[in-house]
Amino acid sequence: MYRKINFHEPSESSKIKKYVNQSLNTNYYSEGIFDYKVKKYLASNYGLKNTLITHSATGALELSALIAKSSFPNKKVFLPSYTFSSTANAFIRAGFKIQFLDIVKENFMIDFKESVKKVQNNILVPVHYAGFPVEMHGYRDFKKEGFLIEDAAQGLGATWKNKNVGTFGNLSAFSFHYTKNIHGGFAGLISVNEKKYFEQAKFIYERGTDRTKVVSGLKNRYQWVEIGSSFQVPDILAAIIYAQLEDYEVINKKRKKVYEFYSNLFSSKDYSSFFTLPKYSIQSRHNNHAFFLIFNTDKQASNFIEFTKSKGVNCYIGYVPLHNSKMGKRLGLDKRLNNTETYAKKIVRLPFHTNLIKEDLNYISEVFESYFKL
Ligand SMILES: Cc1ncc(COP(=O)(O)O)c(C=O)c1O
Structure with a gap:
């Protein structure tokens, strides 16, 4: 459905x-x-x-x-x-x-x-x-x-x-x-x-x-x-x-569920031919704000966004870097930044909010699986 x-x-x-x-x-x-x-x-x-x-x-x-x-x-x-x-x-x-x-x-x-x-x-x-x-x-x-x-x-x-x-x-x-x-x-x-x-x-x-x-x-x-x-x-x-x-406990509990859903989903199989997950130190604790994937290529990231969108699942890019934006260039601030330029187009942020119910998450999982065809 x-x-x-x-x-x-x-x-x-x-x-x-x-x-x-x-x-x-x-x-x-x-x-x-x-x-x-x-x-x-x-x-x-x-x-x-x-x-x-x-x-x-x-x-x-x-x-x-x-x-x-x-x-x-x-x-x-x-x-x-x-x-x-x-x-x-x-x-x-x-x-x-x-x-x-x-x-x-x-x-x-x-x-x-x-x-x-x-x-x-x-x-x-x-x-x-x-x-x-x-x-x-x-x-x-x-x-x-x-x-x-x-x-x-x-x-x-x-x-x-x-x-x-x-x-x-x-x-x-x-x-x-x-x-x-x-x-x-x-x-x-x-x-x-x-x-x-x-x-x-x-x-x-x-x-x-x-x-x-x-x-x-x-x-x-x-x-x-x-x-x-x-x-x-x-x-x-x-x-x-x-x-x-x-009400933060209630809000955070709902957000935690979404975070854990994605974590479990992506730890169940090997997706390394498509993307990797971000890495953090064990001393870092997050606040259940977002979940993102780092695709291996720009094309894979844009294809994934396009495909999931066609199925009604709205994923999103991260920031568009500032240094080589229109304004960054105008101000002469566009000195090369290797990682920023290489990775900014590979990131895809996944739907994340407190109204995602179980059926929504199951649907997201179905759409993702049909894309990865694993
Ligand atoms: C890193 C960062 N700084 C500043 C802002 C601006 O926040 P606001 O919309 O509250 O002005 C944002 C917006 O998302 C942001 O991501």
Whole structure:
């Protein structure tokens, strides 16, 4: 039987309507009780102590870039080309020069140890990809002279050596976009792990003013103190995020089932003439965000996407690398990156969301088997 399987569907929580109504009833739509609850939850469950909810991870990265620019105007920013445009945009908009790094072909993330040798005492922005952590070997030493900003857009709940993604850097950015495990439609978060930047972060967040000092009774007039912008979200969004955080166990259980289904499916036979699975260290724990295959050739990957799509199963490519994109070329950032260029076209991400029921998974398995004809 033909079924339509979406690549992604946003997670739901039965508590969303209740909390949104509570938020509406306060008649105070900004920075209310749910903003407070989300922050408290993230501090106690993920070790994220000084956070601000933003309109997106894009916003959180832009805020991070503004903080970095005011303290380190002359440093250069290093980031993978294998990421979303926002990672690069944020730093270029803040006036930084950027340089792209290559990825490890087994997991599509940077090799932290190797990258640090190039970055030296500049700014490094590792991107935790597909819900897995970058292996952060030597991050403490790097931070003695360099500045570390984690792009943890997909990483909430992932750990490396039992430490939460987002707590390694001086700053980190998360996404609550509707494609992420927990979402507010469009939303994100900055975590300011080095306390000395938190006051400045709040000023930048508040359109570059020290209004937070007036709110907390320390001053009676606020003024312009930073180059800032408006990064806030209405409390209704925080209510949506909080409902899912409270239900995270349920959401994660459903996602885990999907992850385990794919893991079992692909460990049952030898698929090495078609693809390999990504590899991670045993110290890396993922958050059930995604599952992807690395095909042996570009053609195999595009054929697989085309075939499965014709059967209603929507698989997807990963990122289109930034360095040799239209903009990357225009900015002269298209220096060759071997692994990025060789492997970006070989990756296929599989449908992954909380609405995939047993029948859907069985159907996916049937379609895949008919493609591989094993
Ligand atoms: C690595 C990375 N950084 C940043 C973003 C931007 O997130 P947002 O849509 O919340 O702005 C994304 C989006 O998926 C992403 O994958």
